[in-house]
Amino acid sequence: MGNTTISALIRHILLVVIWLALWRLSVFNEYAPHASIWFPPAGFTFACFLLLRWYAAPAMLLSCLLSTVWESFLFNDGRSTQELIQAGTLFAIMHCGVYGVSANYLRSFIDRISHQNLYQPVMRFLLVAASSSLVMSSVGIMVLYDGVHLPTLVQSWLAWWIGDMSGLLVLVPVFIGLVNRIYPRQGLLFALRYEPSGRSDYLLFAAKLAITSTLLIAVALATNYSGSAEVASLVFFIALPQMWIVHTESPMRVAVSVALFSFLAALLVSLLQMGEQAYIFQVAISVVASAAYFTMAVPALVSHNQALYKEVRTDYLSQTVMRQHFIKLAEQNLKHASRYNFETALLLFDIDNFKQINDQYGHLIGDEVLQKFARMVKSKIRESDIIGRFGGDEFMLLLPQTSLQSAYKVAESIRCGMLELKISNPDVKPSCSVGAAAMTRESGFKGAFEEADQALLQAKRGGRNRTTLNSTG
Numbered sequence: 023m024g025n026t027t028i029s030a031l032i033r034h035i036l037l038v039v040i041w042l043a044l045w046r047l048s049v050f051n052e053y054a055p056h057a058s059i060w061f062p063p064a065g066f067t068f069a070c071f072l073l074l075r076w077y078a079a080p081a082m083l084l085s086c087l088l089s090t091v092w093e094s095f096l097f098n099d100g101r102s103t104q105e106l107i108q109a110g111t112l113f114a115i116m117h118c119g120v121y122g123v124s125a126n127y128l129r130s131f132i133d134r135i136s137h138q139n140l141y142q143p144v145m146r147f148l149l150v151a152a153s154s155s156l157v158m159s160s161v162g163i164m165v166l167y168d169g170v171h172l173p174t175l176v177q178s179w180l181a182w183w184i185g186d187m188s189g190l191l192v193l194v195p196v197f198i199g200l201v202n203r204i205y206p207r208q209g210l211l212f213a214l215r216y217e218p219s220g221r222s223d224y225l226l227f228a229a230k231l232a233i234t235s236t237l238l239i240a241v242a243l244a245t246n247y248s249g250s251a252e253v254a255s256l257v258f259f260i261a262l263p264q265m266w267i268v269h270t271e272s273p274m275r276v277a278v279s280v281a282l283f284s285f286l287a288a289l290l291v292s293l294l295q296m297g298e299q300a301y302i303f304q305v306a307i308s309v310v311a312s313a314a315y316f317t318m319a320v321p322a323l324v325s326h327n328q329a330l331y332k333e334v335r336t337d338y339l340s341q342t343v344m345r346q347h348f349i350k351l352a353e354q355n356l357k358h359a360s361r362y363n364f365e366t367a368l369l370l371f372d373i374d375n376f377k378q379i380n381d382q383y384g385h386l387i388g389d390e391v392l393q394k395f396a397r398m399v400k401s402k403i404r405e406s407d408i409i410g411r412f413g414g415d416e417f418m419l420l421l422p423q424t425s426l427q428s429a430y431k432v433a434e435s436i437r438c439g440m441l442e443l444k445i446s447n448p449d450v451k452p453s454c455s456v457g458a459a460a461m462t463r464e465s466g467f468k469g470a471f472e473e474a475d476q477a478l479l480q481a482k483r484g485g486r487n488r489t490t491l492n493s494t495g
């Protein structure tokens with residue numbers, strides 16, 4: 023057996039071990055016979071199929087089979103080996119069939135859509151989770167509870183459905199993170215790879231979790247003390263700290279907090295034996311989780327819009343502002359400068375004999391010169407200065423609150439910086455010429471640009487590698 027086969031086998035065994043551990047966990051938080059507040063294995067199976075597609079089938083089938091045998095052993099129900107194999111196989115086929123097909127369907131959908139739109143996969147996920155758990159519980163009840171009288175059947179079916187659904191809704195995101203660690207090559211949920219701007223450190227995140235947990239414990243204790251459904255419904259207010267987490271933390275942390283919240287809720291329901299109010303907690307878990315995923319689409323969209331906004335205004339090669347946007351920013355700046363009587367300077371740069379660099383050393387070296395030039399300029403200017411690419415080898419630099427004399431110094435520092443630029447081909451020694459002009463209310467951007475352009479022409483005519491101020495400067 024090759025190393026790859028052994029490592030695949032170990033990973034599959036690990037999936038089986040996790041599945042069985044989660045299955046035991048769901049038994050612990052049963053609040054009534056066969057009615058647990060959630061069923062984590064459903065979420066795990068779904069996440070495995072979503073990430074690994076049918077490759078996950080052997081581990082999932084085996085897990086179902088083993089859980090049936092284990093259960094029979096625990097309850098000592100005296101079923102024969104043949105009966106156990108039959109029941110286990112049936113459960114495995116149903117469980118993997120329903121969740122396998124639905125997870126594969128969702129995966130194909132996610133693969134097809136534009137990943138910027140988080141709303142679509144969230145909506146589809148919620149629908150798939152609700153419908154697949156409904157199918158699973160209905161088929162399961164019909165097959166496994168055959169002959170049981172109707173009221174028990176309906177009660178068991180509801181508990182099965184809601185338990186599986188909350189297992190899916192609440193746990194699939196966090197299980198995706200877990201399975202992704204075991205199978206890192208199966209990258210998915212690129213839609214969630216954004217970072218909210220206000221991402222906090224671990225301590226603050228822990229504080230948010232502590233606040234959520236404290237509220238939950240308080241509601242559970244009060245419910246237990248009062249025995250009232252009204253008090254139990256206060257658990258829906260947990261949505262507030264959850265929304266705070268959604269808006270300030272990464273999607274993975276949101277998934278972790280939703281999972282933790284539901285786990286704690288299940289534990290409290292079981293420890294405090296809140297059989298009667300359990301369903302309120304169950305519904306709250308699903309509602310809070312669904313709301314969290316939907317709300318997550320908002321910061322993801324904002325973050326994506328910001329990226330897109332930057333992209334359409336930034337020159338890809340030099341990562342400087344594009345011409346039209348530069349003009350817009352310059353005009354905005356002019357209004358501000360006129361109001362407060364600030365001086366503004368405009369510099370125009372042109373790389374000397376750039377065509378020759380391209381022709382002699384190739385376009386890639388030409389591109390490198392442009393990139394390194396832009397990077398060097400950025401290192402020499404203030405954050406409020408704006409560097410833009412006019413096109414080809416021409417760049418513009420807007421210097422707010424700067425006199426023409428100070429602008430000359432900036433221009434010279436950039437011109438000298440250009441002479442020190444290290445290009446991968448050491449034979450390339452680029453230089454640049456600079457034209458400078460003051461931008462005033464009278465000249466406007468257009469007038470200042472023309473003056474700077476004239477000055478640049480003079481610099482070129484004067485022998486290149488020099489800075490020239492416009493004639494009125």
Ligand SMILES: Nc1nc2c(ncn2[C@@H]2O[C@H](COP(=O)(O)OP(=O)(O)OP(=O)(O)O)[C@@H](O)[C@H]2O)c(=O)[nH]1
Nearest residue numbers: 372373374375376377378380385386388389414415
């Ligand atoms: N490598 C590269 N070349 C570009 C790019 N955009 C424009 N060019 C080339 O830049 C060159 C610009 O040259 P010119 O403006 O004609 O003049 P020059 O050779 O710089 O001469 P002077 O300006 O008179 O010093 C042209 O050959 C364009 O093809 C680009 O993005 N990458």
